[in-house]
Amino acid sequence: MASWKDVEEQAPELAGRARLILDAHKHKTLATLRADGSPRISGIECEFAGGELTFGSMAGARKLADLRRDPRFALHSGSDDPPETPNASTWAGDAKVSGRAVPTGSPGDDGSEGFRVDVTEVVVTGLNEAGDRLVVEFWREGAGLRRVERT
Template sequence: MAAWRDVEEAAPDLAARVRALFDAGRHKTIATLRADGSPRISGIECELSGGELRFGSMTGARKLDDLRRDPRFALHGPTYHPEEGKEAEWPGEAKVAGRAVPAGPVEDGPDGVMFLADVTEVVVTSLDATATKLVVESWTPTRGLRRVERA
């Protein structure tokens, strides 16, 4: 299992950028898999705390059923469009994929289940300094850090 602390230790700059992008807005989007295998996206809040990426789901929520059946998820941070004429200043967007590991009941708020992320991939997509190339930086526990530029 790769916890968030593993990302911070292996790719500290990437982890810091993901944290900044996630902290830029409260609401994120999570993708889970329905019983028939089709994707479901839902709004969600999460936290990066104590070396863990945590998120919860209320009892009775479809995403809770999805995660209990198939723990794979993809979490997308808040999205901001590049400002015209200032594209090189766009901070990008962050994504984390993995498996949701049940970690007990939600302590604060409505009844639900808290999950810890077993991180399988972290990605930041941005633009280069001239805003002419798409830059995809990613990390996996098996491959490590990689940077790809696309024109």
């Protein structure tokens, strides 16, 4: 699995934009899997430190139980609405990171737990310069960087 540092080394421009978008808002959305396999969405904060993307969970949180049972997750940045044309291309877009949450150590005395991210995918979605096409750029572990434009 890849660390955030690995993503930065393999796709530095994409990683830089994803990080700026993720850092633009304090609160993000984390999707985890419930015991029955259905999705759960929770609010979360994350940070970049020492080449890792990290986040934590309070004791008793359902997302913590989800991650202990199945570490797969998807993280989505906060997002602003794109501006109206002709300035649509100035929209920063949004960012998504998927991977596995790896515990960073023993749970805290209060039962809280920290995680680092093993990254499997990073996606940045924005608009082209004309503001008339959606641009999706993504890095996948083992597959490298791709860019797709959609109308």
